[in-house]
Amino acid sequence: MKRNPHKELAKGAEAIIYQGRFLNFKVILKKRVPKLYRLPEIDYRIRTQRLRSEAKTMVSAWQCGVRVPELLGIDLEKTTLICKFIEGDLLYTAVRTHDSIQKIFFKVGEEIAHLHANDLIHGDLTVFNVIVTEKLIPYIIDFGLGGFSGELERKADDLLTFYSTLKAITPKNKQLFENFKQGYINGYSEGIQALEQMRKIMSRARYIARENRLE
């Protein structure tokens, strides 16, 4: 029987997350698993492409000083990424358990400010993709849909995704997004334009929804 020395921690939409040890660090092994509904050659291409872009974006973010788990290696054949394990709670959980949650959202805003100021896009900025440590430091994870872009629309998309998931989990969303915004603008003054773009996307969506109601 094949031995797997790593403990399965979570099953995401695209990957299985294992916990293990590597170079004497506590690590996460993120293995992108095949999707049976895709043709095998296309499937492998998608998985390696996401793995490469996750690794690239993570390293670029780390080089810019954004708090992300340090990348320790990738195994293209096994479509696996290895990075440091971050001890903490998902932002999703922290919203319900932490007293200093407003401060945490300000800090998350600052991290995303650094990311965007360097034209890096997260691509899936949800409350499930931020880990908050005991010292209240947020780490950004899950860069599989991330990449490099200076486009306002892409930055606005990150902000909108973040706000939408926040809205879905807490009635305090307006206040917390305000704290996030303060941190965001504090770290990236041009972020005001991305926020304005986000507002435009939202009112466009509301307009379309109203039009559909009239049909």
Ligand SMILES: Nc1ncnc2c1ncn2[C@@H]1O[C@H](COP(=O)(O)OP(=O)(O)OP(=O)(O)O)[C@@H](O)[C@H]1O
């Ligand atoms: N570096 C890390 N340290 C600690 N936990 C982690 C780390 N990376 C991932 N995790 C845990 O594994 C979960 C899934 O990881 P990730 O978001 O990268 O994968 P995913 O396949 O996109 O998952 P999902 O589809 O749920 O977004 C995270 O929500 C988190 O609980």
Ligand SMILES: [Mg+2]
């Ligand atoms: Mg995720």
